[in-house]
Amino acid sequence: MQLIVDGKRHEVDVEDDMPLLWVLRDELNIKAVKYGCGVAACGACTVHIDGVAVRSCQTSVSDVDGEVTTINGLGTPEAMHAVQEAWVEHQVAQCGYCQSGQIMQAASLLSDKPSPSDEDIDDAMSGNLCRCGTYPRIRAAVKTAAVKLQEG
Amino acid sequence: MSKVGKIARRTFLIGAAAVAGGVAFGVYKVRTPFNNPLENDLADGSATFNPWVIIDSEKVTLIGPHGDKGQGIAHAQAALIAEELDIEFGQFETSFGKPDKAYWNRAMADDGVPFMFTDKSFSAESMRTVMGGLLKLLGMQGTGGSSSIPDSFVKLREAGAMARETLKLAASNVSGVPVRDLKTANGAVLLPDGTEIAYTALAGEAAKLDPVREIKLREPSEWRLIGKPMQRLDIVSKSTGTMDYGIDIDIEGAVHAAVVCNPRQGGALNSYDADTASKMRGVQKIVDVTGGVAVVADNTWRAIQAAQAIDFDWGPAPYPAEQDDHWAEVAASFVEDRLDKEWRNEGDVDQALAGGKAVDVEYRVPYVAHAPLEPLNATVLVEDNKVTVWTGHQVPRMLQQQVAAVTGHAPEQVDFYNQFMGGSFGHRLEFEHVKLAAEVANQMRGTPVKLTYSREEDFAHDFPRHIGMARGSGAVQDGKVVAVDLAVAMPSVINSQMGRAGLSVPGPDTQISAGAWNNPYSIPNNRMRAYRVPELAPTSSWRSVGASAGGFFFDSLLDELIYEAGADPLAERIRLMQHDVSRKVLEAVGEMSNWGSTLPANTGRGVAFVESFGVPTAEVIEVSNTDNGIRINKVWVAADVGTVVDPVNFENLVQGGVIFGLGHAMNSEITYSDGMAEQANYWDAEGMRMSQCPEIFVKGLENNPSVRGIGEPPVPPAAPALANAIFAATGQRIRELPLYNHIDFV
Numbered sequence: 001m002q003l004i005v006d007g008k009r010h011e012v013d014v015e016d017d018m019p020l021l022w023v024l025r026d027e028l029n030i031k032a033v034k035y036g037c038g039v040a041a042c043g044a045c046t047v048h049i050d051g052v053a054v055r056s057c058q059t060s061v062s063d064v065d066g067e068v069t070t071i072n073g074l075g076t077p078e079a080m081h082a083v084q085e086a087w088v089e090h091q092v093a094q095c096g097y098c099q100s101g102q103i104m105q106a107a108s109l110l111s112d113k114p115s116p117s118d119e120d121i122d123d124a125m126s127g128n129l130c131r132c133g134t135y136p137r138i139r140a141a142v143k144t145a146a147v148k149l150q151e152g
Numbered sequence: 153m154s155k156v157g158k159i160a161r162r163t164f165l166i167g168a169a170a171v172a173g174g175v176a177f178g179v180y181k182v183r184t185p186f187n188n189p190l191e192n193d194l195a196d197g198s199a200t201f202n203p204w205v206i207i208d209s210e211k212v213t214l215i216g217p218h219g220d221k222g223q224g225i226a227h228a229q230a231a232l233i234a235e236e237l238d239i240e241f242g243q244f245e246t247s248f249g250k251p252d253k254a255y256w257n258r259a260m261a262d263d264g265v266p267f268m269f270t271d272k273s274f275s276a277e278s279m280r281t282v283m284g285g286l287l288k289l290l291g292m293q294g295t296g297g298s299s300s301i302p303d304s305f306v307k308l309r310e311a312g313a314m315a316r317e318t319l320k321l322a323a324s325n326v327s328g329v330p331v332r333d334l335k336t337a338n339g340a341v342l343l344p345d346g347t348e349i350a351y352t353a354l355a356g357e358a359a360k361l362d363p364v365r366e367i368k369l370r371e372p373s374e375w376r377l378i379g380k381p382m383q384r385l386d387i388v389s390k391s392t393g394t395m396d397y398g399i400d401i402d403i404e405g406a407v408h409a410a411v412v413c414n415p416r417q418g419g420a421l422n423s424y425d426a427d428t429a430s431k432m433r434g435v436q437k438i439v440d441v442t443g444g445v446a447v448v449a450d451n452t453w454r455a456i457q458a459a460q461a462i463d464f465d466w467g468p469a470p471y472p473a474e475q476d477d478h479w480a481e482v483a484a485s486f487v488e489d490r491l492d493k494e495w496r497n498e499g500d501v502d503q504a505l506a507g508g509k510a511v512d513v514e515y516r517v518p519y520v521a522h523a524p525l526e527p528l529n530a531t532v533l534v535e536d537n538k539v540t541v542w543t544g545h546q547v548p549r550m551l552q553q554q555v556a557a558v559t560g561h562a563p564e565q566v567d568f569y570n571q572f573m574g575g576s577f578g579h580r581l582e583f584e585h586v587k588l589a590a591e592v593a594n595q596m597r598g599t600p601v602k603l604t605y606s607r608e609e610d611f612a613h614d615f616p617r618h619i620g621m622a623r624g625s626g627a628v629q630d631g632k633v634v635a636v637d638l639a640v641a642m643p644s645v646i647n648s649q650m651g652r653a654g655l656s657v658p659g660p661d662t663q664i665s666a667g668a669w670n671n672p673y674s675i676p677n678n679r680m681r682a683y684r685v686p687e688l689a690p691t692s693s694w695r696s697v698g699a700s701a702g703g704f705f706f707d708s709l710l711d712e713l714i715y716e717a718g719a720d721p722l723a724e725r726i727r728l729m730q731h732d733v734s735r736k737v738l739e740a741v742g743e744m745s746n747w748g749s750t751l752p753a754n755t756g757r758g759v760a761f762v763e764s765f766g767v768p769t770a771e772v773i774e775v776s777n778t779d780n781g782i783r784i785n786k787v788w789v790a791a792d793v794g795t796v797v798d799p800v801n802f803e804n805l806v807q808g809g810v811i812f813g814l815g816h817a818m819n820s821e822i823t824y825s826d827g828m829a830e831q832a833n834y835w836d837a838e839g840m841r842m843s844q845c846p847e848i849f850v851k852g853l854e855n856n857p858s859v860r861g862i863g864e865p866p867v868p869p870a871a872p873a874l875a876n877a878i879f880a881a882t883g884q885r886i887r888e889l890p891l892y893n894h895i896d897f898v
Contacts, residue, residue, distance in 0.1 A: 015433060022453035026408065031400035032393025034574070035452075036525045037607045041834040044525055071393035080392060087391035091383065091800050094808055095222025096390030097397060097525045097574025122843040129834060131525045131575050132222050133811025135845040137804060 003064060005030065006073030016062035020054075021045045023061045024070065032071045032100050036129070043128030046101035046108075047071075053108035071100040074107060083107045086145035094132035102128045106142050110149055116142065186254035190215070199358035201318050203254040204233055204311035207355045212237075212244040212339060216308075217255035217293060218300040219248065219546050220386070221524070221576035223863045224801045225300045227384040231797070232304055235377045236312030236370065238336040239351070246385065248570040251548035255293045259303035295546040296581060296693065298765040298861030301797060305859045309369050317364035322357040323349050372795075381800045386572065398543040398571040399529045399604060406531060406600035407436060409592050410455035412462060413444030415612040416827035417690055420467030421445070429458040438462075441591045448592065448601065456606045469827030471688045478688045478824065479516070482621045485641040485685040492644075492684040493660035495669030499677030504635035509625040510716040515708055516888040517701040518821035519616035521829075521837055522694055526574020527610045530589035533600040534559050539566045539590070540600075544573030546581045550653060554583040558590040577812070578693040582615055583653065608832045615652075616822045616829075617694030618645045622668070622705035627677070628717035633724060635677035638709055640665035640702060643685040649692050660684075667699030667762050667868050668706035672731035680706075689824060695812060696764055696864040703762035703868030704817075704875070708887065711758070711876045721876065722747050722759050722772075733792050733855045734761065734768035740790035740851055741770040754778070755785070758876025760869040766858060767865035768792050771810065773846075773873040777881045781896030784814065784846040784874065791865055794856035806866045807848045813870025815840030819892045844897060 003010045005028060012027050019038075024030040024047070033056060036044030040055040047056045050066030075081030080088070083106050093099045102125065109116055109124040116124070121142050130138070190200040198208040204215045214237075216229025230246045249255065316336050323341035324331045326349065333344050340348040372379070389395035414421055424445055426438045434454035439446050445462055449455035472478050530543035532555070539561050545551050545568075552566040559566075573580055589603035605613070620642035627635035644661040661684065662669075669680040694700060714724045722742050729735040738761055741747075751757065754777040761770040769791040776783045789806050796802045820837040823830045831837045852862075871889060878895060879885045886894045 018451075018453055022451060026451040026453065029402060031396060031402065034525075035399065035527065035604070037834050038456075039607070039833050039835065041838075042525060075392060077388050077392045077394055080388075084391045088383070088387050091387050091804065093222075093384075093387055093390035094224065094804060095525070095573060095575040096386065096395055097222075099390055100393040103391065103393075126841040126843040129525065129839065129841070131523065131577070131812070131839065133808030133815070133840065133845075134804065135811060135840070135842045136807050136848055138842065139845075 001062065003061070004067040006068070006070055012061070014061060017060045019057050020047070020059045020061050020064055020068065021056040024056060024068075030070055030072060034097055034100055036098065041129070042098065043101040043105060044098050046104040046128065048104060048108060051108065051111055053105045071104055074104065081107065082148035083110065083141070083145040086141040086148060089144060090137045090141040092134050092137040092141050094134055098128060098130045102130065102138055106138070106145060109142070110146055114150055115146055186252070186256070189250060189252040189254050197356045197359060199318075199355045201315040201358075201363040202311045203249070203252065204308060205237065205315040207315070207351050207358065209352050209355050212239060212351055214244050214246050215249040216246055217249045218304065219295040219544060219570055219573060219580070221295070221544065221546070221573035221580060223300070223805060224384050224798070225295070226386060226572070227382065228301060228797055228801070229304055229308055230385060231377050231382060232308035233312040235375060236309045237316050239339040241383070241385065243339040251293060251552055251568050253292055253549070257292065257294050257299055257303045258307065259299040293547070293549045296578070298767070298863045298865065301861040302859055305795070306369070310367065313367040313369055314363050314365065317367055318358055318361055319351050319354050321361055321364055322354040326354065326357055378797055379795065379799070382798050384801060395572055397526050397574045398531070399526050399574070401531045401542045401571065401602065403531055403533065403542070403600040403602070406602045407448050407596070408450065408452045408455045409446050409448045409589065409601050409603040410452070410459040410606060411441060411444055411446045411588050411603065411609060412459045412464065413441070413588070413609070413613060414466045415829065416466055416469030417613060418443070418470045419827065422465040422467055424465065425463040429461040432458040432461060437596070439592055439595050441588050446588065446592045446603070448596070452604050471827070472824070473827040474825060475823040478619060481688060482619060482641050482685050485683045486623060486639055487683070490641070490683045490685070492664050492682045494679070494681045495665065496678050496680040498675070498679070499635070501635055501637050501677045501679040504627045504677040505625060505637060507627065510628045511709070511712045512625045513623070513709070513712065513887055515622045515624065515705045517620050517704055518823065518889055519619050519689060519691070520694060520816050520820050521611055521614045521616050521822050521831065522577040522579035522692070523611065523614065523834070523837065524573070524575030524577055524579055527607055528579065528585040528605040529603060530586040531600055531602040532586070532589040532593035534590065534593040534597045536597065537565065541566060541568045541586065541590070542571060543586060544571040544576070544580055545586065546576060551583060551586055554587055554653070555590045558587050559594045577695040579614060581649070582692055584613060607834070611832050612829055614822070614829070615648070615690045615692035617700060618642050618691040619688070620701045622709070624705065624709035626709065626713040628713055631717050631719050633675060633710065633713045633717055633719070633728060636675050636709060636713065637679045638668055638706055639681040639683060640668055640705055641683040641685050642698070642701065643687050643691060645691045645693060645697060648687055648690050652690065663698030665702045666697060667702030667764055669702070670763060671706055672734045672763055672768070673728045674730040675728055696867040699762055699764035699868040700813070703760070703764065704871045704889065707760040707762060707869065707872035708875055711760070711872065711879070712885065720748070725759065725761055731768070734763060736855055737761070737768045737770045737790045737792050737853060740853055741772050741788050744790060744849055744851055745772040745788040747772060752776070754881060756877050756880025756882070758873045758878070758880055760873035760876060762868035762872070764865045764868050766860040767856070767862065769865045769869050771866070771869040771873040773877040775874070775877045775881050778898055780898045782878055782881070783898045784844065787846050787848045789848065789866060790851045790853060791862065792853035792856040793862050794859040795854055796852040799852065802852050802862055803850045805862050806850045809862070809864065809866025810848055810870050811840050811845060813867040814874055817871035817874050817889050817891055818844075818897050819890050821890050
């Protein structure tokens with residue numbers, strides 16, 4: 001079957017029920033997408049399908065009906081997305097393992113709600129677990145990113 | 153090294169540490185007890201000055217041997233070297249280096265404890281015992297016990313200064329300009345005429361020289377980096393998905409393995425049927441491993457799916473099958489022949505209690521999982537004369553020994569490449585997952601094997617934080633707390649952990665009742681007893697170890713006594729605290745929180761203080777009692793680490809430690825049924841979610857005479873401060889964690 005990931009078309013030969021997460025990680029070697037729980041409890045595997053955040057560990061590859069964007073497609077160290085810039089500015093990460101998913105979730109939130117309230121942020125982000133406890137910085141970074149995106 | 157030299161060295165350490173921030177360093181001779189491992193494979197034209205700095209014509213590499221599990225020590229180690237080396241971020245590379253005894257963690261030995269040997273004060277004694285226990289626990293090269301900054305703070309600046317002075321000597325030889333006229337900045341030596349010679353250009357000349365050992369460390373007023381906000385070296389990669397962790401290791405030709413081992417930990421595998429599994433797509437091999445079975449496949453998911461398709465017949469657990477029986481064993485341990493140690497017996501507690509106990513209560517803490525977000529994993533390649541291991545681990549040299557014992561190699565034949573860790577909280581002190589990977593790889597010599605635990609296997613085979621109970625009483629008089637009597641019963645986590653590494657630890661376990669016995673209060677009648685429960689489920693060090701339980705017990709009891717005395721919770725703690733550094737921490741948290749101000753209805757505040765790992769830490773928590781349950785509004789934290797190396801990372805670690813402590817206090821436990829953990833994934837032991845996260849205000853004080861680490865100390869006060877706040881808001885005193893078994897949270 002075919003997948004478009006970060007703008008590139010890939011042909012993969014896998015079971016229909018293989019989660020998108022493992023197609024990305026083990027078949028396409030996109031390691032930026034993280035395995036945390038396998039049951040959509042942590043959000044570490046979050047990617048976008050047509051711009052909307054989904055848990056790739058609970059999305060069968062055969063159910064992928066749009067273009068997949070991973071954090072690699074969002075921005076790069078040389079050309080960061082506004083959300084990533086905000087994450088750097090606030091020095092959000094500790095271990096950093098959840099942050100790819102957090103950033104993808106935040107980017108999806110901000111494309112949906114460019115000026116989220118505190119409640120909007122909590123609602124959108126509470127499915128993404130951070131065991132290190134960087135939540136205060138994530139909140140601040142989402143707000144900074146919102147301003148950056150609106151200023152263009 | 154002469155005896156005189158040793159004494160001088162020790163005197164220096166004490167003298168330096170006695171001045172906050174390490175001022176007044178004199179010129180002295182740097183002692184290097186071990187050979188420099190970087191000399192082993194040194195290329196022509198490369199210069200190494202000590203085990204932490206290597207320079208060639210292309211680049212400068214700084215070695216930071218402490219493992220990074222998110223605490224930012226990879227950055228901090230480099231920053232400490234760079235402070236003296238006069239090199240900027242972006243001008244050097246970093247590495248965790250290879251395991252070596254030169255990277256001995258000196259903060260874990262008594263010699264690194266910044267107290268004179270005559271000092272039998274509470275602080276000195278508690279630090280020595282904690283350190284001694286950890287030294288045994290971790291072996292020589294280790295990351296844990298919040299010891300990385302204490303270990304590194306002087307040593308790595310010395311390393312930077314040695315390299316700098318040697319490079320100046322090299323520049324002097326090349327240019328003919330006397331060393332005294334040379335300066336250094338931006339990774340270069342500066343000549344008086346303005347010429348800059350890059351360090352890399354001096355590598356060849358420096359390689360010919362003996363490293364300069366007569367150095368003078370800079371005064372704090374001269375620091376460029378320490379104490380100022382820094383951008384962590386790993387922050388861009390961790391914000392762009394470009395950081396590779398152990399689980400992301402991609403070795404050419406590697407196969408993917410999953411294991412299922414007896415969920416009754418340590419129980420036997422009687423038999424299994426892998427007929428279905430062996431026919432599943434991508435499965436290459438099914439092999440026996442200790443206590444279970446591994447599936448090797450061409451893809452991680454396929455390996456995990458196939459492993460879960462195996463039918464197992466497991467033997468019984470070597471510990472009580474049901475949780476109630478664990479508690480019964482703990483409850484039965486408050487007896488003379490299980491007394492591990494009477495740590496404190498000041499005043500006359502029996503007489504003070506003779507007039508009546510103000511409270512007489514029992515507390516409990518559960519088993520809890522570490523559950524770092526990166527599931528445990530290890531990649532191992534076994535060859536006839538060599539083993540290579542890639543994973544993130546806290547005890548590299550013990551890892552070499554453990555792997556060598558599995559494969560039949562010598563420890564020095566095990567090459568270990570430490571990786572950035574997606575959390576640990578103590579789980580990556582353990583070896584089981586690495587040994588299992590080595591077992592599989594040993595049956596497939598020549599093929600790299602990457603073992604990834606499923607989250608369910610990670611939970612089932614965690615070695616959780618020990619359970620514990622405490623029985624406490626005390627007396628009050630004239631509005632004051634006059635007596636505290638606390639007895640704690642726990643299994644020995646140190647015994648359990650070291651037992652798995654094949655080591656036995658004699659003597660009492662400081663971690664049974666840590667956070668309680670070492671309380672720095674001056675209570676007139678103060679008795680702290682620790683009882684050792686025979687091992688139940690296997691347990692392991694969990695962020696802040698014993699203090700995560702003992703701190704809850706002691707501070708909860710103190711809070712109850714203060715309430716019975718009719719005193720103010722903060723004022724009475726301050727009155728009882730004659731340890732100056734600790735009292736200032738309590739006073740600071742009172743000022744920050746404006747303690748005593750009028751609060752809205754249904755709102756309450758609690759305060760708690762726990763000293764752990766040499767760091768007095770006080771927290772005030774404010775909660776509201778809403779229609780749907782308790783909401784945690786705000787937290788204020790004051791902690792004293794002597795010198796805050798990086799205020800941004802300090803704040804982040806304190807906030808994270810509070811969230812870790814609160815999340816587990818709220819809703820996380822491991823319970824056993826039929827010998828198996830009943831919790832299998834994050835739904836069952838969730839921790840804190842963002843919507844529950846309070847605002848957290850942090851202040852780092854710098855009165856502590858020694859420089860300490862902040863990884864663990866924010867955790868222990870969180871649970872008691874929360875329970876105390878819930879009492880203040882609701883009148884409900886909860887004496888058992890997790891709290892959600894007794895009250896709802898929103």
